Amino acid sequence: MPVLDRDGTQVWRRRTGKESLGRWFGWLLGVAAFVYCWQIISDATTWFFVWDAPRIANDIWTRATPPKWEYITQLGRPIWDTLNIATLGTLIALFLAVPVAFLAARNTTPSALLIRPVALLIIVSTRSINSLIWALLLIAIIGPGVFAGVIAIAIRSIGFCAKLLYEAIEEIDHAQVEAITATGASRWQVMAYGIVPQILPAFAGIAVFRWDINIRESTVLGLVGAGGIGLQLSASLNVLAWPQVSLILIVILVAVIISEWVSAKVRGAII
Amino acid sequence: MLQLKKLTKTYKTGDQALKAIDLEVPKGQVLALIGPSGAGKSTMIRCINRLVEPTSGEALLDGVDLVKLGATGLRKTRREMGMIFQEYALVERLTVMENVLSGRLGFVGFWRSFLRRFPQSDVDEAFRLLDRVGLLHMADKRADELSGGQRQRVGICRALIQNPKLLLVDEPTASLDPKTSRQIMRLITELCRERGLAAIINIHDVALAQMFVPRVVGLRFGEIVFDGPPNGLTPGKLTEIYGEEDWEATIEAVDDNGNEIEAAQ
Numbered sequence: 001m002p003v004l005d006r007d008g009t010q011v012w013r014r015r016t017g018k019e020s021l022g023r024w025f026g027w028l029l030g031v032a033a034f035v036y037c038w039q040i041i042s043d044a045t046t047w048f049f050v051w052d053a054p055r056i057a058n059d060i061w062t063r064a065t066p067p068k069w070e071y072i073t074q075l076g077r078p079i080w081d082t083l084n085i086a087t088l089g090t091l092i093a094l095f096l097a098v099p100v101a102f103l104a105a106r107n108t109t110p111s112a113l114l115i116r117p118v119a120l121l122i123i124v125s126t127r128s129i130n131s132l133i134w135a136l137l138l139i140a141i142i143g144p145g146v147f148a149g150v151i152a153i154a155i156r157s158i159g160f161c162a163k164l165l166y167e168a169i170e171e172i173d174h175a176q177v178e179a180i181t182a183t184g185a186s187r188w189q190v191m192a193y194g195i196v197p198q199i200l201p202a203f204a205g206i207a208v209f210r211w212d213i214n215i216r217e218s219t220v221l222g223l224v225g226a227g228g229i230g231l232q233l234s235a236s237l238n239v240l241a242w243p244q245v246s247l248i249l250i251v252i253l254v255a256v257i258i259s260e261w262v263s264a265k266v267r268g269a270i271i
Numbered sequence: 272m273l274q275l276k277k278l279t280k281t282y283k284t285g286d287q288a289l290k291a292i293d294l295e296v297p298k299g300q301v302l303a304l305i306g307p308s309g310a311g312k313s314t315m316i317r318c319i320n321r322l323v324e325p326t327s328g329e330a331l332l333d334g335v336d337l338v339k340l341g342a343t344g345l346r347k348t349r350r351e352m353g354m355i356f357q358e359y360a361l362v363e364r365l366t367v368m369e370n371v372l373s374g375r376l377g378f379v380g381f382w383r384s385f386l387r388r389f390p391q392s393d394v395d396e397a398f399r400l401l402d403r404v405g406l407l408h409m410a411d412k413r414a415d416e417l418s419g420g421q422r423q424r425v426g427i428c429r430a431l432i433q434n435p436k437l438l439l440v441d442e443p444t445a446s447l448d449p450k451t452s453r454q455i456m457r458l459i460t461e462l463c464r465e466r467g468l469a470a471i472i473n474i475h476d477v478a479l480a481q482m483f484v485p486r487v488v489g490l491r492f493g494e495i496v497f498d499g500p501p502n503g504l505t506p507g508k509l510t511e512i513y514g515e516e517d518w519e520a521t522i523e524a525v526d527d528n529g530n531e532i533e534a535a536q
Contacts, residue, residue, distance in 0.1 A: 178322055179360035179426075183433060184349035184377025185384075192385050193373050197364040 060242060067250060068243035075232060075251050081146050082228035083255070085221065086214035089153025094207055096154070097161035104162060105169035107177075108195065119162070127159030131217050135226040146227035153214050153221070160213075161206050168202035169195065204270045208263035215259040219252045272298040272469055273319070273437055278328035278338075280314050280493075288314040290493040291328065296437075301463050301470045303480035303501075306490035307513050312473040315490070316439040319471070320352045321345060332437065350377035353430030355459070357442035359422040361414040361429075368410045370425050371397040374432035393432070400428040404458060420451035424458070431462060438463065438470035444479060452476065456483045477509065477521055 004011045015023070102108045104119035135152035142148050172195060180194035222230020229248060236244040273296040280289040288311040296302060304312045317323035319330050321337060330337040332348060340348055353374070361370045375393045376384055383389065389397075401407045404424040414422060423443060430438060443459060444452035456472075460483045463470050474480045480487055481501035489497030489504075489512040497508050506518035 173360075173363075175356060175358055175360040176362050179354065179356055179429070180362070180373060180376065182320055182322060182349060182352070182354040182439075183374050183429070184346045185373070186346060186376075186381060188381050189376045189384055192381070193362060193365070193369075193376060197362050200364065 064242035064246040066243065067247035068241075069247065071244050071247050072251070075229065075248065078222070078229040078232050079251055079255060081149075082218045082222075082230070083215065085146060085149040085153055085218040085226075085228050086211060086259075088150045089218070090157060090207065090211045090214050092150070092154035093157030093161055093210065094203075097158050097165060098203075100158065100162040101165035101169060102191075105166040107172070107174070108169055108191075119166075123159040123162045123166075125159070126155050126157075127163065129156070131156035132220060132224060135221050135224050139225050144225035144227070149218060149221040149226035149228055152226060153218055156217070157210050157214060161210055164206045165199065165203060168199045168206075172198040201270050205267050208266045212259050212263040216256055219255070272296060272333060273471075274329075274331040275315075275319070276329040276331070278315070278318060278330055279326045280311070280318055280323060281326045288493050289318065289325070292493075292495060294488065294495065294498075296469050296471065298436075299463070299467045299469055300486060301460055301468075301472065301484050302486040302488055303472045303474050303484040304488050304490060305474060305477055305480055305512065308475070310490040311493040312475075312490055313441055314493075316354075316441055316471055316473060319437075320349050320354060320439060346377055350433055351436045353433045353435035353438045355423070355426050355430050355438065355440040355443050357445045359419070359426045359446075361417075361422055361425055363413070363415040365414060366410070367401070367406065367412050367414060367417070367425050368397060370414050371401060371428045371432055374429040377433070396432055397428070400431055401425075403462075404428055419447050420455065423447065423451075423455050427455075427459060427462065431466070436469065438468055438472075440470055440472040442473050442475065444474065444476060452479060453482070460484065477504065 004013065004016075100119050100122055103110070103115050104123060106112065106116070109116045109119070131152045134155050135148055138148040138152050142151070176198065177190060177194035180190050185193065218228050218230075219233075220230045222228045222232065223234045225231065229252060233245065233248045236242075236248060273294075275292050275294040277291040277293060278289055279287070279291050281287050292315060304315065306312050314323055318325040319332075319337065321340075325338055328338065332351065335344075335348060337345070337348060362373065365373070369387065372387075372389050372393060375389060379389060379393075398407065398410070401410055404427060406421060406424055406428075409417065409421065409425075414425065417425065426443075438459070440459060443455055447455060456474075456479055459470065459472065462468070472480070472484065481504065485500065487497065487499065487501050487504060488495055489508065491512050496511050497504070509518040509521070510516065
């Protein structure tokens with residue numbers, strides 16, 4: 001009880017004495033745990049390398065600058081591949097995520113006991129594995145190249161898109177669905193008229209958001225051989241061609257900035 | 272035309288929303304359903320077109336028991352019952368025209384409706400209805416650009432384009448100002464008269480109900496406690512429906528043809 005009776009006046013405190021004592025004890029535990037963990041990390045660190053870091057970083061910086069500008073002629077194709085991996089992967093993911101989302105949303109699933117758990121499992125399993133790992137698996141299955149990258153991005157994005165979309169479906173205004181149902185519309189018509197218009201802005205937002213993320217993710221897929229600019233990055237890193245590495249990083253940065261600008265524009269136009 | 276026989280709805284929580292309702296609505300009759308919040312008014316009209324599944328009893332529309340209908344039969348029969356909602360329930364991101372035409376969904380196939388290729392006769396009728404309610408110039412506007420009264424008019428068009436036998440109207444004026452409320456009530460009752468439509472209008476504004484309808488049914492705790500003409504609603508009857516309160520002012524307002532409401536604006 002935060003209201004105390006003291007000498008006949010009602011004193012209000014945010015917390016009782018016991019509660020604040022408990023909180024102080026909690027903070028104490030937190031700080032102690034932090035100090036203890038710091039100790040362990042410190043013991044496990046070779047501090048020589050850490051103190052050395054600025055010098056090494058400086059060394060790499062001087063090797064990497066200026067970027068090897070003429071190398072850009074060889075980057076056009078890989079960055080184009082990267083963009084394609086991201087875009088195609090996103091499109092495939094959206095195509096597959098829509099049915100999964102409808103099966104997963106509590107208000108549209110045909111069976112909450114049987115089908116919904118399956119849909120949720122698809123969402124969780126595709127979401128929890130990083131696209132790099134998917135790419136490694138897929139390269140083993142379908143061989144290295146752009147196609148493996150596209151599929152890796154697609155699989156990774158299904159769960160993400162489906163999750164956001166099914167949450168949007170669950171938040172729709174039920175009255176509009178009821179009104180369409182009351183006209184005698186079929187199940188599919190109720191979907192097309194009552195539900196789809198309501199989730200369309202969310203869908204568009206999710207699509208560009210995921211596309212934006214996928215551009216960043218697809219730049220690294222080449223590291224494991226799944227096509228795109230990552231391939232050039234890993235090749236340059238392997239031969240310690242630092243000026244090429246810095247140019248690749250600049251190209252990636254520019255691509256990401258452009259994609260972010262595009263997705264911000266698109267989202268602004270829809271919402 | 273519509274006959275409810277021992278219609279009962281018990282929710283999963285055990286709440287009895289409707290207790291064996293018996294009611295008959297002849298063709299072309301407009302009746303108002305009044306009663307306090309939670310009396311089962313909304314449940315009752317939703318049990319008729321089965322947006323809520325009744326627990327037991329019968330609801331006969333021209334002799335067809337709505338309660339026993341399968342999915343296809345239910346869709347066919349829903350076309351004969353237009354519904355108007357409290358918060359309009361228009362699809363906000365569609366245009367006025369699309370909203371009106373959505374009343375024909377039960378009559379056209381999926382792809383035609385999906386591609387918005389409605390039969391020309393439906394489009395003509397939609398324009399006629401929009402003109403009748405004075406919204407012809409708004410046909411291309413998106414529904415969320417309209418004011419409350421305008422939206423409710425679109426809702427009315429959507430219900431009427433079904434060419435129904437019966438209108439189920441759920442609190443049509445609850446979100447509207449007093450003047451618009453009257454206009455909407457007048458419009459609904461006029462259109463019912465023009466088309467010989469029967470209607471059940473849920474309404475919690477007693478004075479408004481008395482002003483526009485020839486028959487009032489009072490619901491309390493899921494039971495019909497009053498059924499008669501509006502002037503039969505004495506303070507005693509209103510107390511029975513709603514509970515203790517000074518009812519003289521409410522009834523007076525109606526006798527003066529609602530001057531007090533008008534003055535209040």
